[in-house]
Amino acid sequence: MSSLCPHNANDNNRHHEPSGPVLSRRNFMLGASVASSAVALAACSNAVTASTDSSAEQAADPQLHLTTATVPFDGEHQAGVDTPGQAHVNVIAFSLRAGNNAESVSRLLKLWTEDARRLTQGENPLGSLEPEMTTTPANLTITCGFGPRFFDIIGKPEQRPEWLAPLPKFSEDKLDPAWGDSDIVLQVCCDDPVTLAFATRHMHRAAVDFAQIQWMQQGFLTANGSRKPESTPRNLFGQLDGTVNPRKDEEYDDYVWINSTKQAPKWAQGGTCMVVRRINMDLDRWEILDRFSREESMGRFLHNGAPLTGTDEFDPADFEARDDYGLPVIDPRSHMALAAPAANEPKQRMRRRAYNYDEAPIPGSDQSSNAGLIFICFQQNPLTQFVPIQQRLNDGDRLNEWITHIGSAVYVIPPGTSENESTRDTYWGQSLLES
Amino acid sequence: MSSLCPHNANDNNRHHEPSGPVLSRRNFMLGASVASSAVALAACSNAVTASTDSSAEQAADPQLHLTTATVPFDGEHQAGVDTPGQAHVNVIAFSLRAGNNAESVSRLLKLWTEDARRLTQGENPLGSLEPEMTTTPANLTITCGFGPRFFDIIGKPEQRPEWLAPLPKFSEDKLDPAWGDSDIVLQVCCDDPVTLAFATRHMHRAAVDFAQIQWMQQGFLTANGSRKPESTPRNLFGQLDGTVNPRKDEEYDDYVWINSTKQAPKWAQGGTCMVVRRINMDLDRWEILDRFSREESMGRFLHNGAPLTGTDEFDPADFEARDDYGLPVIDPRSHMALAAPAANEPKQRMRRRAYNYDEAPIPGSDQSSNAGLIFICFQQNPLTQFVPIQQRLNDGDRLNEWITHIGSAVYVIPPGTSENESTRDTYWGQSLLES
Numbered sequence: 013m014s015s016l017c018p019h020n021a022n023d024n025n026r027h028h029e030p031s032g033p034v035l036s037r038r039n040f041m042l043g044a045s046v047a048s049s050a051v052a053l054a055a056c057s058n059a060v061t062a063s064t065d066s067s068a069e070q071a072a073d074p075q076l077h078l079t080t081a082t083v084p085f086d087g088e089h090q091a092g093v094d095t096p097g098q099a100h101v102n103v104i105a106f107s108l109r110a111g112n113n114a115e116s117v118s119r120l121l122k123l124w125t126e127d128a129r130r131l132t133q134g135e136n137p138l139g140s141l142e143p144e145m146t147t148t149p150a151n152l153t154i155t156c157g158f159g160p161r162f163f164d165i166i167g168k169p170e171q172r173p174e175w176l177a178p179l180p181k182f183s184e185d186k187l188d189p190a191w192g193d194s195d196i197v198l199q200v201c202c203d204d205p206v207t208l209a210f211a212t213r214h215m216h217r218a219a220v221d222f223a224q225i226q227w228m229q230q231g232f233l234t235a236n237g238s239r240k241p242e243s244t245p246r247n248l249f250g251q252l253d254g255t256v257n258p259r260k261d262e263e264y265d266d267y268v269w270i271n272s273t274k275q276a277p278k279w280a281q282g283g284t285c286m287v288v289r290r291i292n293m294d295l296d297r298w299e300i301l302d303r304f305s306r307e308e309s310m311g312r313f314l315h316n317g318a319p320l321t322g323t324d325e326f327d328p329a330d331f332e333a334r335d336d337y338g339l340p341v342i343d344p345r346s347h348m349a350l351a352a353p354a355a356n357e358p359k360q361r362m363r364r365r366a367y368n369y370d371e372a373p374i375p376g377s378d379q380s381s382n383a384g385l386i387f388i389c390f391q392q393n394p395l396t397q398f399v400p401i402q403q404r405l406n407d408g409d410r411l412n413e414w415i416t417h418i419g420s421a422v423y424v425i426p427p428g429t430s431e432n433e434s435t436r437d438t439y440w441g442q443s444l445l446e447s
Numbered sequence: 448m449s450s451l452c453p454h455n456a457n458d459n460n461r462h463h464e465p466s467g468p469v470l471s472r473r474n475f476m477l478g479a480s481v482a483s484s485a486v487a488l489a490a491c492s493n494a495v496t497a498s499t500d501s502s503a504e505q506a507a508d509p510q511l512h513l514t515t516a517t518v519p520f521d522g523e524h525q526a527g528v529d530t531p532g533q534a535h536v537n538v539i540a541f542s543l544r545a546g547n548n549a550e551s552v553s554r555l556l557k558l559w560t561e562d563a564r565r566l567t568q569g570e571n572p573l574g575s576l577e578p579e580m581t582t583t584p585a586n587l588t589i590t591c592g593f594g595p596r597f598f599d600i601i602g603k604p605e606q607r608p609e610w611l612a613p614l615p616k617f618s619e620d621k622l623d624p625a626w627g628d629s630d631i632v633l634q635v636c637c638d639d640p641v642t643l644a645f646a647t648r649h650m651h652r653a654a655v656d657f658a659q660i661q662w663m664q665q666g667f668l669t670a671n672g673s674r675k676p677e678s679t680p681r682n683l684f685g686q687l688d689g690t691v692n693p694r695k696d697e698e699y700d701d702y703v704w705i706n707s708t709k710q711a712p713k714w715a716q717g718g719t720c721m722v723v724r725r726i727n728m729d730l731d732r733w734e735i736l737d738r739f740s741r742e743e744s745m746g747r748f749l750h751n752g753a754p755l756t757g758t759d760e761f762d763p764a765d766f767e768a769r770d771d772y773g774l775p776v777i778d779p780r781s782h783m784a785l786a787a788p789a790a791n792e793p794k795q796r797m798r799r800r801a802y803n804y805d806e807a808p809i810p811g812s813d814q815s816s817n818a819g820l821i822f823i824c825f826q827q828n829p830l831t832q833f834v835p836i837q838q839r840l841n842d843g844d845r846l847n848e849w850i851t852h853i854g855s856a857v858y859v860i861p862p863g864t865s866e867n868e869s870t871r872d873t874y875w876g877q878s879l880l881e882s
Contacts, residue, residue, distance in 0.1 A: 074509060078672040099640065099670065141738055142685045144750055148673045205534065205667035209683060209805040213730060213816060220815065228807040232640035235534065236672055237513040238583045248644060250577045295648060303576055315579055370644040372663040380655065381648060 078150040078204055078236065085132045085153075087428040088282055088436070092155030093363060093390050094264055096241040097254075098201040101231045101367045102212045103288055103386060105159075105194035105421060106223040114166040118445045120222040121156070124198075125429060125439035127218055128154035131211050140214060150204035151236070152211055156440045157197040157286050157423030165195065171444055173276035173424050175285065175395045182406040182417065191290045191419025194226045199286070199388070203236040229290060229419075231367025231386040244317060244325065247368055248383050249298055249414075251310055252317030254364045255325055256351070267397065268363045268390050270427075275392045279444040282427030284390045287398050290369075290419030293384040298414045309410040311346030319348065347411045350404040360401055362391040384415070394422055513585040513639055513671065520567045520588075522863040523717055523871070527590030528798060528825050529699055531676040532689075533636040536666045536802045537647045538723055538821060540594075540629035540856060541658040549601040553880045555657040556591070559633075560864060560874035562653055563589035566646050575649060585639035586671070587646055591875045592632040592721050592858030600630065606879055608711040608859050610720065610830045617841040617852065626725045626854025629661045634721070634823070638671040664725060664854075666802025666821040679752060679760065682803055683818050684733055684849075686745055687752030689799045690760055691786070702832065703798045703825050705862075710827045714879040717862030719825045722833050725804075725854030728819040733849045744845040746781030754783065782846045785839040795836055797826040819850070829857055 083091050108117065127137040134149035136142075163172035178193050198215055202208040216225060233245040247253040258264050270276045270283050298306070303314060311329065312319055319329035321341050331349060333341040342349055353360035370383040391397035405412070426444065430436035437443050518526050543552065562572040569584035571577075598607035613628050633650055637643040651660060668680040682688040693699050705711045705718050733741070738749060746764065747754055754764035756776050766784060768776040777784055788795035805818040826832035840847070861879065865871035872878050 075672065075675050078670055141734070141741075144681065145685055148669065150670060150673060204670040204673045206669045206673070206681065206683075206803065209667075209803065209818070212805070213683075213818075216815065217734065225808050225815070230807070232644075234583065234641045235513055235585060235639040235670060237510065238585060238639045238641070240510050246579065246641065248641075248648075250580055299576070299652065306576075368641065368644065370647070372665070373660050380651065380660070383644070383648075 079134070079148045081151045081203065081236075082133050082149045083151050083153050085129045086430050086436075089269060089284070089428045090155045090425055090440075091132070091428075092153035092199050092201055093268065093284055093286075093365070093425065094258075095151075095153050095201070097233045097245060097365055097367070098151050098153070099203045099233055099235045100201065100205055100208045101229075101386065101388075102198075102200045102208060103229040103231070103388070104198045104200065104212060104216070105226040105228070106196040106198070106219060107226045108162070108165050108195045108223050109221075112165050112222060114168070114445055116222060117162075117166050118439075118442075120219055121441050121445070122439045123218050124156065124215060127214060128156075129429075129431065131214065137214060137218075142210065145206070145210040148204050148207050150202050150207050152200070152202040152204075152207055154211065154215065155199040155201075155286075155425060157199070157425045158441065159194050159196060159421065159423050161193075162195045166445060168444065168447075171277050171279060171447070173280060173285070173393075175276075175393050176422060176424050179287070179394065179402075179420050179422055180399060182402060184406045184412055185417045185420070187420055188290075188418050191227055191229070191421070193421045196223060197286070197288070197421070197423045227419075229288070229369065229386050230371075231369045233367060247366065247385055248293055248295065248370060249306070250314055251312070252325060253366055253385075255312075255317050256361070256364075258361070258363055263361075264363070267359050267361050267392055270392050272392075276424065279441075279447060280424055280426060284363075284425045285392065285394050286423045286425050287387075287389050287391070287394050288419070288421045288423075289387040289417050291385040291387050292379075292382075292416045292418050294379055294414045294416075295381045295383055296379055308343055309346060309413075311342045311348030343410065345408045345410050347405065347409050350409050351401055353401075357400070359392075360397055362389040362397050362401075364389050384418075390425070514569070514583045516586045516638065516671075517568050517584045518586050518588050520564045521865050521871075524704060524719070524863045525590045525860055525875075526567070526863075527588035527634050527636055528703065528719055528721075528800070528860065529693075530586075530588050530636070532668050532680060532800055532802070533586050533588070534638045534668055534670045535636065535640055535643045536664075536821065536823075537633075537635045537643060538664040538666070538823070539633045539635065539647065539651070540661040540663070541631040541633070541654060542661045543597070543600050543630045543658050544656075547600050547657060549603070549880055551657060552597075552601050553874075553877075555654055556876050556880065557874045558653050559591065559650060562649060563591075564864075564866065566649065572649060572653075577645065580641070580645040583639050583642050585637050585642050587635070587637040587639075587642055589646065589650065590634040590636075590721075590860060592634070592860045593876065594629050594631065594856065594858050596628075597630045601880060603879065603882075606712050606714060606882070608715060608720070608828075610711075610828050611857060611859050614722070614829065614837075614855050614857055615834060617837060619841045619847055620852045620855070622855055623725075623853050626662055626664070626856070628856045631658060632721070632723070632856070632858050664723070664804065664821045665806075666804045668802060682801065682820055683728055683730065683805060684741070685749055686747070687760060688801055688820070690747075690752050691796070691799075693796070693798055698796075699798070702794050702796050702827055705827050707827075711859065714876075714882060715859055715861060719798075719860045720827065720829050721858045721860050722822075722824050722826075722829050723854070723856045723858070724822040724852050726820040726822050727814075727817075727851045727853050729814055729849045729851075730816045730818055731814055743778055744781060744848070746777045746783030778845065780843045780845050782840065782844050785844050786836055789835075792835070794827075795832055797824040797832050797836075799824050819853075825860070 083095055130137045131146060132152045134147055136146045160176050163169045200212050244252040244254050258268060268284055270280050307313055317325040318327055321330040321333045329342055331342055335341050365388045367386045369386055373380055374382050389398055426441045429438060518530055565572045566581060567587045567589060569582055571581045595611050598604050635647050679687040679689050693703060703719055705715050742748055752760040753762055756765035756768045764777055766777055770776050800823045802821045804821055808815055809817050824833055861876045
């Protein structure tokens with residue numbers, strides 16, 4: 013079995029270190045594309061670890077490049093936030109069973125962190141009888157967050173960030189409580205759907221004595237091999253979705269990572285806030301529109317995502333530009349115009365990391381498809397970032413004609429971890445639970 | 448827009464020809480792996496067309512290899528049967544609306560064939576306003592089949608194959624009619640989930656005046672890049688699933704492709720029969736077993752799929768072998784022993800092309816996961832191939848403890864097509880509908 017399970021021999025080696033130089037996760041994945049012209053084969057396995065060990069043979073086979081593609085688990089921040097979007101996501105909301113307390117929740121989070129650390133590196137978690145299901149990490153990331161009630165269960169309501177509560181209701185919302193707030197969330201992302209299913213299953217069964225699944229949202233982007241990882245993916249309206257995103261470490265520090273006790277308590281520094289909105293997209297009525305109307309409602313060209321006043325996706329929008337009739341080129345009620353930060357609010361930005369969903373049509377629905385967006389965003393404080401932006405969109409966005417928010421949940425994402433005792437938590441939320 | 452949509456200029460070119468030499472679809476995809484050591488970069492885009500045109504630039508970028516990966520649409524047989532399993536499937540069952548007849552159904556099938564021919568080659572279907580959504584074929588195949596009632600609707604019940612009726616009920620079945628027989632089926636397979644969603648949506652809306660979706664089953668295998676295309680994928684029990692499959696053209700001719708009027712009427716020659724069974728797999732109870740018990744119930748080793756009497760996946764099973772206690776090494780009630788063709792029935796074989804499913808848990812279910820297999824198989828005649836095998840499994844398979852058949856549908860898959868008038872149909876079912 014050792015030939016199929018190269019990591020089996022390490023089952024009892026709880027303290028391994030990454031073999032290559034440690035890079036930030038984001039730069040790490042982007043780096044592969046930069047090097048592509050020089051080292052064609054290495055780039056072939058985009059986002060793959062620069063392998064120096066026994067997996068080198070697999071890495072060299074371009075048909076198997078996902079078997080060696082790993083994203084570091086430990087770090088200052090959790091993976092899955094600044095990580096370029098993998099092809100698939102399972103967002104799994106758990107409710108903690110009655111009887112849990114700080115001690116039992118610590119036990120769950122220790123187990124989960126250990127298992128996630130191994131699964132994401134293509135290693136078999138302790139006690140798993142399915143080593144063959146863990147040999148293709150395919151850029152797996154597992155990100156954990158805590159919901160509002162979590163802090164009452166562990167008996168530390170004073171440690172709850174002030175903003176961690178159900179978001180204010182927007183007038184256009186048609187929220188289904190089935191997609192609402194929960195005690196804990198796992199965001200599992202992966203370029204391989206079988207690895208995704210196994211990691212989801214493993215994390216679920218590891219938790220079964222502590223928690224049960226409240227909802228699971230399954231989404232997708234393009235496959236690894238269809239799009240450069242740093243490029244902007246398309247949603248099911250055909251729009252490039254996520255153009256305005258942080259790309260530099262300074263931008264993440266400026267408005268994504270929590271780095272002040274004004275934003276959240278001390279234990280949460282290095283973490284972030286995750287908002288999960290489920291947005292139904294009415295394809296039937298959208299597809300009636302011609303391309304001009306579609307582009308006008310967005311404020312951007314469909315083919316390359318450029319603002320209607322520009323030619324390149326990343327051109328700044330000129331909201332003052334007028335056409336021959338003196339009308340604004342970019343409709344002030346277009347999605348882009350309303351989503352842009354107000355002039356005096358430069359921090360009204362966030363890391364968008366949305367995934368498409370497209371499930372079997374709902375019998376009896378007035379829509380022939382059951383499709384939309386799992387809109388996931390990360391920020392320091394949703395009340396000063398997501399909420400004011402969404403309030404403007406709620407009140408005026410032309411896209412509201414075709415989209416409806418049907419689910420809403422908010423979580424605090426604790427900071428990253430370290431495998432060895434150090435200045436960082438060794439498991440998710442350690443400094444919160446042991447304070 | 449031309450830079451993003453290389454095929455746009457061809458929108459009115461209805462009669463293009465493949466640029467490379469024509470190979471059988473199956474050999475075509477397998478060929479890439481054989482050549483891999485010689486031409487590393489070409490192999491990097493496994494299953495990619497040997498590109499000689501303007502897509503060469505994209506094909507050369509290993510991060511974009513799926514943008515040029517196409518499976519020929521036209522051919523003696525439809526694609527999606529002998530094609531190695533792509534990462535994703537949507538199996539879509541349609542019911543024809545009241546009022547349809549041979550004429551309207553011909554119109555639908557002409558539209559569909561034209562659209563599928565273009566979509567699978569990465570071209571924008573006529574009239575589609577979303578050319579950006581079709582530029583990544585990612586080995587897309589679209590396969591069409593007809594259910595029992597189809598022949599009554601077109602007024603040709605005498606052209607229905609004798610075996611085309613709901614399968615006999617097996618005593619262990621717990622069939623949900625929600626996954627039952629339908630008038631038409633489309634099997635859409637693709638290595639990219641966004642292309643899959645768009646192709647599904649496009650085919651659906653092209654049919655909206657004629658038909659509505661009765662059910663849709665969504666499944667997955669490993670991603671392109673996780674496994675050599677010719678290798679056997681794993682199911683969610685961790686078993687290699689599909690070891691005993693035809694691999695040579697002669698095997699397909701022997702028991703998959705219809706090639707005698709004893710099997711089906713003349714119009715169906717070159718076609719096949721597709722059975723779709725939805726099989727729930729109870730992960731909770733399966734995972735209680737140790738590996739030995741799991742392997743015994745299957746008759747094969749988990750790590751490499753070898754029979755318990757062998758060392759390699761493709762070793763022939765020795766059903767006579769006994770252990771030190773005189774007991775059979777392979778349990779006669781193991782899945783493999785019962786699935787093997789009876790000694791006097793060498794044609795009890797079929798092309799298995801199963802996909803995994805793993806959806807959100809069903810609230811109130813006694814299983815914590817909603818997972819299983821979309822078991823799809825192709826054969827000349829289900830009554831002499833699938834049914835006797837399934838009867839043995841129904842009556843004795845040890846795996847029945849953990850699996851339950853919950854859906855069943857059967858279709859005739861019409862033969863392949865040619866774009867230009869020739870001896871072959873130009874659209875799916877032409878010789879049936881115009882006879």
